[in-house]
Amino acid sequence: MPVKYDRIGSGYNRTRKADPHLADRMFELLQVGPGSSCLDIGCGTGNYTVALARRGLAFTGVDPSEKMLEKASLANPQVRWLQGTAEAIPLPT
Secondary structure, X not given: OHHHHHHHOOOHHHOOOOOHHHHHHHHHHHXXXXXXXXXXXXXXXXXXXXXXXXXXXXXXXXXXXXXXXXXXXXXXXXXXXXXXXXXXXXXXX
């Protein structure tokens, strides 16, 4: 699957912006405070990851697509971006 998303990664952000109202609602539903650590599996270009990180959360974004992660790291270099899948998250166990 990463190959497919690597191909579309260059234009992905043109049509996939984070909706501010949805990001607000997601933040409410997470029920976490500033500084809390969160993991976004399948983060893509990180639009929602970045929107939530701006609220003071410490995010790690994981995605199989190198191209998507390149875009994500440009949007917010403070977020920890890792290449991996839900089945093989590159974090210590």
